[in-house]
Amino acid sequence: xxxxxxxxxxxxxxxxxxxxxxxxxxxxxxxxxxxxxxxxxxxxxxxxxxxxxxxxxxxxxxxxxxxxxxxxxxxxxxxxxxxxxxxxxxxxxxxxxxxxxxxxxxxxxxxxxxxxxxxxxxxxxxxxxxxxxxxxxxxxxxxxxxxxxxxxxxxxxxxxxxxxxxxxxxxxxxxxxxxxxxxxxxxxxxxxxxxxxxxxxxxxxxxxxxxxxxxxxxxxxxxxxxxxxxxxxxxxxxxxxxxxxxxxxxxxxxxxxxxxxxxxxxxxxxxxxxxxxxxxxxxxxxxxxxxxxxxxxxxxxxxxxxxxxxxxxxxxx
Numbered sequence: 651x652x653x654x655x656x657x658x659x660x661x662x663x664x665x666x667x668x669x670x671x672x673x674x675x676x677x678x679x680x681x682x683x684x685x686x687x688x689x690x691x692x693x694x695x696x697x698x699x700x701x702x703x704x705x706x707x708x709x710x711x712x713x714x715x716x717x718x719x720x721x722x723x724x725x726x727x728x729x730x731x732x733x734x735x736x737x738x739x740x741x742x743x744x745x746x747x748x749x750x751x752x753x754x755x756x757x758x759x760x761x762x763x764x765x766x767x768x769x770x771x772x773x774x775x776x777x778x779x780x781x782x783x784x785x786x787x788x789x790x791x792x793x794x795x796x797x798x799x800x801x802x803x804x805x806x807x808x809x810x811x812x813x814x815x816x817x818x819x820x821x822x823x824x825x826x827x828x829x830x831x832x833x834x835x836x837x838x839x840x841x842x843x844x845x846x847x848x849x850x851x852x853x854x855x856x857x858x859x860x861x862x863x864x865x866x867x868x869x870x871x872x873x874x875x876x877x878x879x880x881x882x883x884x885x886x887x888x889x890x891x892x893x894x895x896x897x898x899x900x901x902x903x904x905x906x907x908x909x910x911x912x913x914x915x916x917x918x919x920x921x922x923x924x925x926x927x928x929x930x931x932x933x934x935x936x937x938x939x940x941x942x943x944x945x946x947x948x949x950x951x952x953x954x955x956x957x958x959x960x961x962x963x964x965x966x967x
Contacts (some may be wrong), residue, residue: 671908672900674963676891676946678911678955680882684848685855686717688876689841692834693728698871699842704878707854707865711846711881718878722842729835736832739825746821750814757810761803768796850881853957880957887948887955889921891963892941895930900967907946912960919955921948923965 688699703719705711771793778786854865855877866878889909893901905923924947930940946963948955 671964671966672897674891674893674944674965676889676944676961676963678887678959678961679890679957680850680884681886681888681947682848683850683880683882683957685877685880686844686847688718688720688872688874688878689838689844690874691725691838691841693831693838698873700871701866701868704854704866704868705852707852707879709852710850711852712849713846715846716843717846717852717881718844720842722839725835725839725842729832729839732828732832732835736825736828739821739828743818743821743825746818750818753810753814757803757807761800761807764796764800764803768793768800771796846881848881848883850883853880853882855879882957884953884955885951887951887957888924889946889948889961889963891944891946891961893926893944895940895942898926898930898942901926901944901965906966908964909946909948910962911954912962914954917952917954919948919950919952921946 700721701718702721703716705715705717711717771789774789775786775793778789856863856865857872857876857878859866859870866872872878901923903923903925907921907923909919909921911917911919924945926944927942930942932940
């Protein structure tokens with residue numbers, strides 16, 4: 651009996667006390683969101699884009715609602731210029747075909763006449779034994795000249811036709827390029843209106859401008875591909891936090907947590923640890939210290955849960 655009591659006492663002394671809740675700090679982010687950037691335009695010499703309308707931050711939008719509109723005058727002018735170039739090349743090709751048909755008809759006539767001249771020279775030598783010597787010599791010379799001219803016309807005829815095909819092909823390539831540039835410019839003009847891809851809340855992105863970070867405004871110029879805003883689904887939010895390597899041993903998926911917002915400390919939200927990264931990242935302070943990313947879900951929804959708000963997380967251990 652004494653031995654049993656001693657074992658119970660030792661076991662009780664060896665059992666660690668309940669560990670306190672772990673305090674983490676993170677940022678609220680949406681579970682579902684879609685970023686919206688300035689459109690990437692095809693072609694060259696497109697320049698920057700001027701914003702003529704942008705949705706106000708915090709606006710609730712439906713799918714298809716207008717988010718951003720850019721000035722499309724430059725794109726429409728570019729499309730009209732490229733269309734004019736395309737039509738000009740079409741006219742040049744038509745004229746070139748007419749000129750080549752006329753030149754080919756002239757060459758055909760000249761070749762036909764050369765063949766007739768060759769046949770005539772051959773007929774002149776049929777009765778050569780009855781003609782005088784000087785006449786025969788003259789006819790033989792005329793025959794040689796007719797043969798040489800016909801052969802030369804045959805060679806130049808083929809070269810002219812190949813040159814005609816090359817000239818025509820060059821104009822066709824220029825025409826096709828102008829047509830592609832025309833269609834690209836029309837497509838670029840169509841990209842000047844961006845609508846909401848999903849229903850949700852408009853959150854403007856901060857960008858670097860004039861030496862400070864700030865949100866873009868109507869009338870400003872932006873470059874293609876610049877992130878401008880984000881449409882977030884406010885019905886489901888989560889918190890992203892960093893965990894020090896010293897605390898990772900006590901973390902497991904499914905742990906409950908209580909979260910408070912720095913902006914609204916009186917409100918509390920319950921959630922759970924959904925996932926954390928298996929590989930840590932190097933800390934900015936020391937290459938030996940690593941941190942791990944943890945994602946906490948939040949139960950329910952609340953209008954106070956906004957993206958980028960700072961949150962404190964108490965994880966039960």
